[in-house]
Amino acid sequence: MFSKLRKLILNPNKYLYKLLRNKYTESPYPIEYYRDLLEMLTNENVFFQPFMQIESSKERINVFVRHDIDRQECIDNLEDMVALNKEYKIQSGLFFLVNDRTYNLSDYRDKILAYREDGLEIGLHTECYRFDDYMKEFKRETDRFEKVLGFRPQSFTVHGLGYRNDVRGQFYSVLDRNFKSTGYSFSDCISKFRSYDYVMEDCHKNSKTQKRFIYSDFQKLPSFLKPGENLLVLTHPCYWKV
Numbered sequence: 030m031f032s033k034l035r036k037l038i039l040n041p042n043k044y045l046y047k048l049l050r051n052k053y054t055e056s057p058y059p060i061e062y063y064r065d066l067l068e069m070l071t072n073e074n075v076f077f078q079p080f081m082q083i084e085s086s087k088e089r090i091n092v093f094v095r096h097d098i099d100r101q102e103c104i105d106n107l108e109d110m111v112a113l114n115k116e117y118k119i120q121s122g123l124f125f126l127v128n129d130r131t132y133n134l135s136d137y138r139d140k141i142l143a144y145r146e147d148g149l150e151i152g153l154h155t156e157c158y159r160f161d162d163y164m165k166e167f168k169r170e171t172d173r174f175e176k177v178l179g180f181r182p183q184s185f186t187v188h189g190l191g192y193r194n195d196v197r198g199q200f201y202s203v204l205d206r207n208f209k210s211t212g213y214s215f216s217d218c219i220s221k222f223r224s225y226d227y228v229m230e231d232c233h234k235n236s237k238t239q240k241r242f243i244y245s246d247f248q249k250l251p252s253f254l255k256p257g258e259n260l261l262v263l264t265h266p267c268y269w270k271v
């Protein structure tokens with residue numbers, strides 16, 4: 030209750046927007062909707078920032094594009110999404126799991142390294158908090174990433190398991206206290222590096238049907254966003270139909 034009240038007081042327009050926003054459609058989303066989104070953002074004259082860009086524009090809304098690669102279908106559809114990004118000169122961040130449960134990272138080594146050559150950020154998508162000793166697992170995942178792809182990742186994002194959120198919270202508090210010890214230089218999961226004024230994501234979940242859906246923010250930029258603010262476009266290519 031208090032946190033809702035706090036959000037309302039801090040940013041009433043954002044609070045009301047989130048409360049009233051309309052559902053657009055359910056997954057699988059046609060890939061054309063992704064192009065429409067990039068076109069809409071271009072028409073709104075946003076600044077598409079390279080994912081690792083630290084300095085933000087004060088004159089325009091800063092948009093960062095990130096793809097979390099959760100499953101085989103994500104890898105399968107990634108190429109089409111990256112091709113669209115390229116048309117709009119977007120240097121996105123791509124974040125990969127390393128545990129080979131649904132895709133084998135090593136099978137895609139050459140393709141991933143080519144994306145890196147193109148200037149895209151390639152980082153770890155960690156799920157280390159599946160384990161009680163999450164810092165040990167985080168290091169193991171990082172080592173494995175380096176072994177398979179041949180370079181040490183500089184950035185990471187955190188996979189949502191949907192459970193063990195208490196352990197996930199502990200992991201974040203260690204990162205907050207002692208980020209340096211991880212050897213990483215950036216994560217947008219840590220607010221001291223970057224915070225977002227709004228996140229457009231393709232992974233909202235209908236709690237009854239378990240189906241993923243997107244809001245109409247994919248069609249129209251939320252009006253409360255102002256120049257100088259940060260917007261994240263977060264997608265998982267597996268929810269799209271190419």
Ligand SMILES: [Zn+2]
Pocket residue numbers: 097098099154187188189
């Ligand atoms: Zn994920």
